[in-house]
Amino acid sequence: MPVLWAASSRHLMRHPAQLALALVGLSVGVATLVAVDIATASAARAFELSMRAVNGAATHEVLGGPAGIDEQLYVDLRLRNPELGFAPIVAGYASIGEQTMQLVGIDPLASPQFEAPASGSGGPMGRLDVSRSTQWFTQAGTIMMAAATAKELDVGENRPFELDIGGRRATATLIGTIADDQVGYDALILTDIAQAQAWLRLRGRLSRIDVRLPTGAAAGAAESRLRAQLPPDVQLEPAQGRTRESIDMTSAFTTNLRAMSLLALMVSLLIIYGTISFAVVQRRRIVGILRALGATPGDVLKIVLAEAAVLGAVGAGVGLLLGASIAHALVGLVSQTINDLYFAVSVRQTVLPASSVVIALLAGFLTALVGALVPALEAAAGAPQLGLRRSVLESRAAAVARRLALASVLLGLGSATIAASSGRSLLAGFVALFMLLLSVAALTPAVLRAAATGAAKACARVSPVGRLAFSDVAGSLSRTGVAVAALGMAIAAMIGVSIMVGSFRESLRAWLERTMRADVYVTAPGAGGPERRIEPELVGMLLRTAGVADYSISRHTQVELAGEQVELDALQSAAHSRPGLVFVDGDPRSAWSGFASGSILVSEPLAWRLRLRAGQQLSMPTASGPRSFRIAGIYREYGNDRGNVMMSLGEFRRLWHDESVTGLGIYLRPDTSSAEVMMRLRAQARGRQALLISSNARLRELSMEIFERTFVITRVLYWLAGGVAAVGLLSALLAWELERSREVGLLRALGLTPAGAALLVEAQAGFMGLMALVVAIPAGFLTALMLILVINRRAFGWQIDLHVSSAQLSNALLLSVAAALAAGLYPAWRGARAAIVDEIREE
Numbered sequence: 001m002p003v004l005w006a007a008s009s010r011h012l013m014r015h016p017a018q019l020a021l022a023l024v025g026l027s028v029g030v031a032t033l034v035a036v037d038i039a040t041a042s043a044a045r046a047f048e049l050s051m052r053a054v055n056g057a058a059t060h061e062v063l064g065g066p067a068g069i070d071e072q073l074y075v076d077l078r079l080r081n082p083e084l085g086f087a088p089i090v091a092g093y094a095s096i097g098e099q100t101m102q103l104v105g106i107d108p109l110a111s112p113q114f115e116a117p118a119s120g121s122g123g124p125m126g127r128l129d130v131s132r133s134t135q136w137f138t139q140a141g142t143i144m145m146a147a148a149t150a151k152e153l154d155v156g157e158n159r160p161f162e163l164d165i166g167g168r169r170a171t172a173t174l175i176g177t178i179a180d181d182q183v184g185y186d187a188l189i190l191t192d193i194a195q196a197q198a199w200l201r202l203r204g205r206l207s208r209i210d211v212r213l214p215t216g217a218a219a220g221a222a223e224s225r226l227r228a229q230l231p232p233d234v235q236l237e238p239a240q241g242r243t244r245e246s247i248d249m250t251s252a253f254t255t256n257l258r259a260m261s262l263l264a265l266m267v268s269l270l271i272i273y274g275t276i277s278f279a280v281v282q283r284r285r286i287v288g289i290l291r292a293l294g295a296t297p298g299d300v301l302k303i304v305l306a307e308a309a310v311l312g313a314v315g316a317g318v319g320l321l322l323g324a325s326i327a328h329a330l331v332g333l334v335s336q337t338i339n340d341l342y343f344a345v346s347v348r349q350t351v352l353p354a355s356s357v358v359i360a361l362l363a364g365f366l367t368a369l370v371g372a373l374v375p376a377l378e379a380a381a382g383a384p385q386l387g388l389r390r391s392v393l394e395s396r397a398a399a400v401a402r403r404l405a406l407a408s409v410l411l412g413l414g415s416a417t418i419a420a421s422s423g424r425s426l427l428a429g430f431v432a433l434f435m436l437l438l439s440v441a442a443l444t445p446a447v448l449r450a451a452a453t454g455a456a457k458a459c460a461r462v463s464p465v466g467r468l469a470f471s472d473v474a475g476s477l478s479r480t481g482v483a484v485a486a487l488g489m490a491i492a493a494m495i496g497v498s499i500m501v502g503s504f505r506e507s508l509r510a511w512l513e514r515t516m517r518a519d520v521y522v523t524a525p526g527a528g529g530p531e532r533r534i535e536p537e538l539v540g541m542l543l544r545t546a547g548v549a550d551y552s553i554s555r556h557t558q559v560e561l562a563g564e565q566v567e568l569d570a571l572q573s574a575a576h577s578r579p580g581l582v583f584v585d586g587d588p589r590s591a592w593s594g595f596a597s598g599s600i601l602v603s604e605p606l607a608w609r610l611r612l613r614a615g616q617q618l619s620m621p622t623a624s625g626p627r628s629f630r631i632a633g634i635y636r637e638y639g640n641d642r643g644n645v646m647m648s649l650g651e652f653r654r655l656w657h658d659e660s661v662t663g664l665g666i667y668l669r670p671d672t673s674s675a676e677v678m679m680r681l682r683a684q685a686r687g688r689q690a691l692l693i694s695s696n697a698r699l700r701e702l703s704m705e706i707f708e709r710t711f712v713i714t715r716v717l718y719w720l721a722g723g724v725a726a727v728g729l730l731s732a733l734l735a736w737e738l739e740r741s742r743e744v745g746l747l748r749a750l751g752l753t754p755a756g757a758a759l760l761v762e763a764q765a766g767f768m769g770l771m772a773l774v775v776a777i778p779a780g781f782l783t784a785l786m787l788i789l790v791i792n793r794r795a796f797g798w799q800i801d802l803h804v805s806s807a808q809l810s811n812a813l814l815l816s817v818a819a820a821l822a823a824g825l826y827p828a829w830r831g832a833r834a835a836i837v838d839e840i841r842e843e
Contacts, residue, residue, distance in 0.1 A: 023315050028723065030319025030364045031326055037356040038327035058087070058210035058239040060223070065233050065623055066557035066568070067658045068205035073234065077209065080229060084222060085212030086110065090196040092207070093532075094189055095164040095525070096153050101145075103165065103189045105196020108136075135175050136192060146185040147177035163189075165199050166532055167525045167690040201533070210239065232625030235560060301376050308372030309365065316364025323360065324352060397478040401445035408446075411439035412782075419790050429790040436786055440779040441489045445481030448771045449474045455767070465752065469764050480768060487726070488772040488779070491816050495780025498808040500787040501711050505704070506803040508638045512703055515580040516696040518552060518665030519674050522681060523692045532556070533660040534691065541684045542664060547672035550574040552665035553649055555658065559620050566606065567644045568620075570652030574667055584799070586614035586633030594632030598651045606643020607634045608797030620645070622655040639703075641796040726819035754832035761828035762821060769820025773813060780812065 062069065062077070074088045090105035136142050145155070155161050155174050163170045178185045197203050213222045227236050415435040422428030452474035459466035473480050522542060524532045534542075543551055555570040578592055584604055591614070595601055602612055612618065617628040629647070637644055653659060668677055674695050685691045694702070748757060781804075788800045 022311060023318065026311065026315030026364055026368060027319040027322055029367070030316050030360050031322035033363055034320055034323025034356055034360045035326035037359065038324060038352055039331040041353045041356065042327070042331050058085075059213045059219075060211040060226075061237050061239050062209035062211060062230065063235050063237055063560065064206075064208070065559065065621065065658075066555075066656055066660075067623070068202055068207055069209060069234060071204055071206050073231070074206060074209050077226070077229065081222075081226065083214075084226070085210075087210040088193055088206045089210055090193050090200060090202055090205075090207050092165065092196070092200040092202075094170075094199070096155065096161070099153060101149075101187050101189050103163075103191065103196060103199065105191050105193035105200075107193045139173065139175070141170065141172045141195065142175045142191065143172045144176050144178060144190040145174065145188065146180065146182075148180050149186050150174060150177050163199070164525065164690065166201075167685075167692075168199075169690070170199050211236070233621060233623040235621065237560075304372060304376035305369060308368045308376070311372075312365040312368025313361075315368060316361045319364055320357065320360045397445070397481065398449065401449055401477055401481060404442040405446040408439040408443035411435050411442060415439065415786075419786060424794050426791070426794045429786075429794050433783065433786050433791060436779070436782060437489050437493060440492045440775060441485040444485035444488045444772065444775050445477055447775050448481055448484050448768070449477050451771055451774070452767070465747070465756070465760060466763075468747075469760050470767070473764055473767060484768045484772045487769065487816065487819060488775045491772055491776035491812050492779035492783055494815060495776055495808060495812045496783025496787055498811060499780065499784035499802075499804055500792065500800070502805055502808055503784070503788055503800050503803040504638075504792070505707060507801045508707055509700070509704065510801075511582075511636065511638050512700045514582065516699060517580045517667075518574070518696060519668040520666040520678055520681070521663065521692075521694055521696065521699055522666065523663040525690065525692050532662055534662070534664070535689050536659065536661070538685060538688050538691075539661050539664070542666075542681055545677065545680050545684060547668050547677040547680065548666050549669045549672075550667040553661055554663045554665070555649060555652060555660055556662040557658075559645070561618075561620055561645070564642075566642065567640055568652075569644055569646045570649045571646055572649035574665065582636040583633045584636055586631075588633070591633030594630060595646075595648055598648070599630040599632035601633050601635055601646040602631050603637035603640070603644040603646075604634055604799065605637060605641050605797030606645065607631075608793075609643060618645075623657050624655065627655065636798070638798055641798070643797065726823055758828035758832040762824045765820045765824025765828075766817060769817045772820070773816040776812065776816070777809065 062073075068090075071088065074086060077084075078086050087110040088107055092103045093100055094103040095101070141160075150156075157174050157176065160171050160173050163172050172189075172191075178190075191199075197205065211226070213219050213226075223236065230236060412435075415432045418428055418435065419432040422432070452470045456467045456470035456474065459470060522534070524534045539553075552574045553572040557568050557570075558565045559568045560566075581588070581601070583591055585607070591599075591601060600618065602618070606612070610618075612631055612634070614631055614633050616631050618631055619626050619628045621627075635646075666677070666681075668674060678693050678695065681691075681693050685693070747760075748754075752760070784802070788802060792798070792800055
């Protein structure tokens with residue numbers, strides 16, 4: 001055994017390049033997994049801390065409908081329950097320059113039983129001195145924010161600056177900052193509750209009431225008593241429920257990212273297999289001699305697996321450090337997507353969960369061991385005399401390729417079976433997807449061998465060197481097969497994701513063109529809070545603008561449905577807008593008739609999640625208590641993956657007593673220019689409210705820009721997977737070049753020029769890249785169908801129409817051939833520069 005260990009260490013030290021390439025492949029795979037984990041965990045943690053900073057010690061929240069809660073209820077609850085803690089909260093959104101932040105109005109004297117921020121000690125108010133506390137109550141427009149945020153936005157203490165709240169300008173003054181060691185305040189603006197009511201146009205109303213119930217046995221009785229005191233349109237919910245619900249909104253998005261990061265790790269698995277397999281082949285002579293001298297198969301197995309374990313441990317450690325570095329760039333993309341699609345979050349610090357460390361170490365270690373297992377078993381099982389012959393390994397590789405082709409068929413059938421029989425399970429969908437990708441990898445060696453053999457025969461009469469080049473590819477399947485399989489799997493994933501993204505893009509574009517039928521859209525700016533409303537007196541003025549022929553009025557808000565907040569769109573639609581909705585369940589004519597008489601329309605994602613059908617009843621809380629609505633139809637929707645409910649504006653106003661208007665869709669007279677009317681509309685709003693006034697074409701452009709930002713991170717991840725595959729191909733080509741250096745030396749001695757030797761290697765590399773693409777194209781189409789029909793459907797609930805373009809395949813061609821040719825540059829350079837006498841010298 002000591003001799004074996006010494007031989008192992010000497011071999012590793014004498015081949016640092018091969019070891020380094022394997023280490024790079026494994027490290028990048030692990031790093032991708034870690035970076036996605038850190039980025040998503042950091043965004044979730046930042047939002048959770050922000051909510052905790054506002055909630056303080058609250059255990060529950062009293063929540064109302066779109067119009068909020070009458071502040072008299074807060075007074076009544078405090079008087080009737082003096083032993084409980086209550087704190088009123090008014091919340092909305094405000095912008096400072098381009099930065100959108102949550103505006104929170106608090107009463108620091110509300111309850112001594114509360115900790116931050118609803119008390120005078122322990123919270124942000126406790127950090128102000130007496131003079132500033134007086135200033136808080138006596139001076140209009142005073143606010144507080146995190147010190148780091150104030151510095152970033154160039155907001156100085158006691159220096160007035162402007163806020164934008166729903167398109168209305170307000171003057172604020174920073175009277176104090178919250179120390180950086182108080183986490184969770186990065187995206188918050190704190191002000192007095194009365195000031196928040198004035199800014200958000202919520203006089204006499206509250207967004208919610210935070211409640212602190214006693215712990216232990218008394219909690220249940222107190223909760224029941226409190227629920228009995230609430231009016232029908234108000235609910236009592238756990239304080240952490242809303243935070244968890246908001247974070248859960250992103251679960252499908254983050255799951256897709258993690259799946260893409262696992263792809264890079266799967267490619268790393270094949271790289272490790274190729275590296276360890278080559279290391280075994282390089283030592284086949286000495287291993288055979290040691291076996292003949294008495295080394296047992298178990299000794300050889302231990303040595304090879306120990307090398308893999310060391311490689312896995314080092315790769316996991318390096319990947320962990322590299323992932324932490326990549327995460328700093330990735331967290332910006334993740335948080336931007338979350339801000340665009342879900343909720344406002346400001347991520348200033350990355351979080352490395354302990355689970356990510358464990359997963360990274362285990363992933364790297366196990367990937368290396370699993371990748372090394374087959375070569376280790378082959379090295380241990382081979383007879384000593386056969387261990388001296390490389391032909392044995394290649395004959396085994398050819399036999400294994402045939403068995404893998406059969407395994408590929410079985411994996412494909414298993415993937416289809418799981419996808420068809422697993423119902424709505426997203427996890428099962430990803431299992432089916434990865435089985436499909438593994439079937440690509442399993443099929444590639446057999447396809448490569450057949451194609452290379454055929455190409456060699458075709459070149460036999462034209463070019464002996466070409467015949468030799470392609471025969472080499474077929475005859476070195478143990479080297480070339482695994483590398484091309486890794487590249488083929490990465491390319492198949494790239495094609496599938498590209499087709500899915502392109503299909504989604506075209507489906508979204510067509511949906512926007514159908515639904516955005518008005519010529520001009522007018523909306524109040526904001527992030528969906530109570531500040532997002534057009535001033536009532538301004539609505540009439542806008543609709544009376546010259547050139548307006550017809551209009552739609554909408555009120556966008558949220559309601560509690562099935563334990564979560566769901567978007568509610570109350571609409572008074574123009575006749576022109578109705579054909580824009582595509583119904584996936586229900587007759588359009590009867591659906592619109594039911595809509596006009598009080599029924600609701602439900603979007604496809606919401607219907608999918610809640611298993612709703614047209615004709616069923618759906619209960620929602622209203623200002624007069626819960627009410628059941630008949631579902632008149634299910635319509636296609638790509639704007640919100642959580643789902644929407646649509647009802648007539650008249651029915652909404654009757655049930656919620658809310659006259660607010662969020663947006664207008666304006667239809668122009670045929671002889672009127674949209675630019676001219678938009679100029680008139682802006683003139684009407686000038687000095688009253690800064691509204692977002694856009695043509696339908698510009699809104700479609702903005703929507704597509706958000707779409708492109710959303711999928712930037714997906715493209716980054718599949719290019720990383722492609723990069724890992726390119727590293728694997730470089731490793732295989734380098735190993736192959738070292739292995740057949742004597743053969744190239746003989747060709748050089750027979751007259752092959754240095755340029756010809758380099759061209760030979762590059763031709764072989766390019767051929768392997770093309771073969772990876774040939775296998776990947778049909779697999780990529782199947783992957784796209786799996787992503788569209790299974791993964792996206794189960795994750796988001798919407799149905800995407802398939803769209804294929806030449807650009808999707810050209811990108812794959814570029815990656816495949818470029819990766820192969822780039823990987824062949826160094827081996828080609830080595831082959832061209834090698835000294836002939838050294839290469840052909842016998843040992």
